[in-house]
Amino acid sequence: MAEGESASSERTLRPEFTGSGAEYFRVWVVNLLFSLLTLGIYSAWAKVRKKKYLYGCTRLDGDSFDYFARPEAILKGRIVAVLAFAAYALVGELYPESRFAFWGAAAIAAPWVIVRSLIFNARNSAWRGLRFHFNGTPGEAARVFLGLLAVTAVTLGLAYPWFVARSKRFVLEHHALGSSRFGCELSTPAFFWLYLRALLMQIGLLLPAGALAFLGVWALRSHESLSVLAIALPALAVYAVYAVVYGYLQARTANLMWNGSYGPGLRFSSTIEAKKLIRIYFGNIVAVIFSAGLLIPWAVVRTLKYRLSCLAVVLEQEVVHEADPGFARVGATGQELGDFFNLDLGL
Amino acid sequence: MSILRARYFDSQRSIGHDVSVILGSGALKLVGRDIDLHFDSRQVRVAPRVADAPRWIYLPGGGACALEDNDAVDALAREGRFARFLHRLESRPAYAALALALVVAALWVLIDRGVPAAAEQVALRIPPATESVLGRETLAALDRYWMKPSTLPAMRRAALSARFHLMAEAARDLPPHRLVFRSSPRIGPNAFALPAGTIVITDQLVALAHSDSEVLAVLAHELGHVAHRHVMRRLLQGSATALIIAGVTGDITSTTSLAASAPVLLLQAKYSRDYEREADRYGIGLLRKAHIPPRSFALILERLQAAATARHRGGVPGFLASHPSTEEREALAREAATH
Numbered sequence: 001m002a003e004g005e006s007a008s009s010e011r012t013l014r015p016e017f018t019g020s021g022a023e024y025f026r027v028w029v030v031n032l033l034f035s036l037l038t039l040g041i042y043s044a045w046a047k048v049r050k051k052k053y054l055y056g057c058t059r060l061d062g063d064s065f066d067y068f069a070r071p072e073a074i075l076k077g078r079i080v081a082v083l084a085f086a087a088y089a090l091v092g093e094l095y096p097e098s099r100f101a102f103w104g105a106a107a108i109a110a111p112w113v114i115v116r117s118l119i120f121n122a123r124n125s126a127w128r129g130l131r132f133h134f135n136g137t138p139g140e141a142a143r144v145f146l147g148l149l150a151v152t153a154v155t156l157g158l159a160y161p162w163f164v165a166r167s168k169r170f171v172l173e174h175h176a177l178g179s180s181r182f183g184c185e186l187s188t189p190a191f192f193w194l195y196l197r198a199l200l201m202q203i204g205l206l207l208p209a210g211a212l213a214f215l216g217v218w219a220l221r222s223h224e225s226l227s228v229l230a231i232a233l234p235a236l237a238v239y240a241v242y243a244v245v246y247g248y249l250q251a252r253t254a255n256l257m258w259n260g261s262y263g264p265g266l267r268f269s270s271t272i273e274a275k276k277l278i279r280i281y282f283g284n285i286v287a288v289i290f291s292a293g294l295l296i297p298w299a300v301v302r303t304l305k306y307r308l309s310c311l312a313v314v315l316e317q318e319v320v321h322e323a324d325p326g327f328a329r330v331g332a333t334g335q336e337l338g339d340f341f342n343l344d345l346g347l
Numbered sequence: 348m349s350i351l352r353a354r355y356f357d358s359q360r361s362i363g364h365d366v367s368v369i370l371g372s373g374a375l376k377l378v379g380r381d382i383d384l385h386f387d388s389r390q391v392r393v394a395p396r397v398a399d400a401p402r403w404i405y406l407p408g409g410g411a412c413a414l415e416d417n418d419a420v421d422a423l424a425r426e427g428r429f430a431r432f433l434h435r436l437e438s439r440p441a442y443a444a445l446a447l448a449l450v451v452a453a454l455w456v457l458i459d460r461g462v463p464a465a466a467e468q469v470a471l472r473i474p475p476a477t478e479s480v481l482g483r484e485t486l487a488a489l490d491r492y493w494m495k496p497s498t499l500p501a502m503r504r505a506a507l508s509a510r511f512h513l514m515a516e517a518a519r520d521l522p523p524h525r526l527v528f529r530s531s532p533r534i535g536p537n538a539f540a541l542p543a544g545t546i547v548i549t550d551q552l553v554a555l556a557h558s559d560s561e562v563l564a565v566l567a568h569e570l571g572h573v574a575h576r577h578v579m580r581r582l583l584q585g586s587a588t589a590l591i592i593a594g595v596t597g598d599i600t601s602t603t604s605l606a607a608s609a610p611v612l613l614l615q616a617k618y619s620r621d622y623e624r625e626a627d628r629y630g631i632g633l634l635r636k637a638h639i640p641p642r643s644f645a646l647i648l649e650r651l652q653a654a655a656t657a658r659h660r661g662g663v664p665g666f667l668a669s670h671p672s673t674e675e676r677e678a679l680a681r682e683a684a685t686h
Binding site: 019022023024025026027029030032033034035036037040043049052053055056057062063064066068082085086089090093094095096126127128129130177178293294320321322323 | 354356357358359360361362363394395397398399400401403405410411413433436437438439440442443446447449450453454457477478480481484542582583585586589590594595
């Protein structure tokens, strides 16, 4: 990369989202309608359109991001993913033992799916006319995602924080803007402390939540018509505790990850407050349930706005990033398989 | 000729240039400090408009421009008819409301009619033998944890089996089926159709019934599940609704999508009630053909309801229930009896 005039002091850039939930709702609902009317075929075009809106409305240092994947590539990937899902769902139900074969195949394919999905998304995203890149390999992905998951299983979950730290680092440090590679240094003990706190928090919350639910059930025991609540109350309490701990972990892992990340002449900083994120998640859950899903776009924009507002890019010096001359086109099958089977890479 | 303000990026360096875009006859010019570029406007691609997000113009050679004034770009670059139509729909709240109503209607048609009809068509084309492994394993699992061998005298079982097969012969085109007897104080009086046409009846149900006709009425209902391939249809509909829900709720984080998956449970319950109604109708038809009074079905339902109330107090609300209400089902049987 070429260095521009070196600035005397740091400059902090804050990404901002300049779109609105109402506008995104209109885009979302119209594209959903076309997707339904075409029995899902249009959903590939809808996905590009929605992402184009979200990326276009995200600005950093005054300039917006762009997403330009070819819908045809996404459609092809989606068809493969739907077929794989249908085969898994039907054959897996009819011949329960075949599930082991499916899981084995999924484990073998997972590193490839993860890497392809990250490459496809990165190469079809750009900022200031420069494409992003992802240059991790399936071999490394296998070491992190399969190797460390195996270690996690063998240690009965004790190694899980280590796995989280390594997988976040894998995703971040292989990304690049043009030829400027990002780096990521994470302190593994910090992840262990975080998960320990989350575990204590979960235990601490489950006790009173369980007691409250029990009290509720006990108070209702004589009302036969309310016996549904006897199931619903404890389930709700557990779900609420789960949401709190989930929000806490999301906020803290994002902070740890971004605060450990850097690029040429820049570093990231993230200050997500767990309390605020949990409040946003609870608002989303209630809104999505009571609107029968209609407020999903509102929830998406609200969460994105908050998360972006907590992220900062600190420029230690003004660096001009340059394009990476060598890149090849990548299909979307990996990404669509990953999306379908809910591979959450959580950036 | 018109001039628009834009940010130009050359795709090689992360530097934005403020430029003026000048669109003349057949040519597009970019003019700014140290920038003077000419392009053939036929080789320039204007990205479709998405609400009011910045508009991208992709230039030959990899460069791109971002423009903020969407309306001005629209005036210059005539978009395709579908793109203009799409943008018009997305830009007005009234159209969004209309789209919303249509989405709800389309979802309803898809879930209420489309999925069940498609599942039925597909299920009828899949040979029942594909269910045999699942049927064997389900029965084995039930035998391991829930059921014991029947304690009914062999004579009684043989007599019931004979009457069952006689009744089944009255129906034409039934897929393969067989009747097995089990004892299960834990399950109580019940009968159910497993995959591959295995019908299980508990000793407790035989004891509860006051006549063989009542037992046969329940078995006729279970044969309805077998005839209509409900096991296969349940599998197909489950996958199809999972696909639809995943498509609709696509872009949200996983806690919220857990909330969005609540409708799946309600849908499963609704489909289950639809199957029960279909099996009820089939069962009553079969009873008539086999000259067994359909009233027996109403009688045994009443007894089953009483037994269930005695076992666990309370119940679940209608929209969560896997079966239609007993009143509704008895009414159907009574109505059939008067015909």
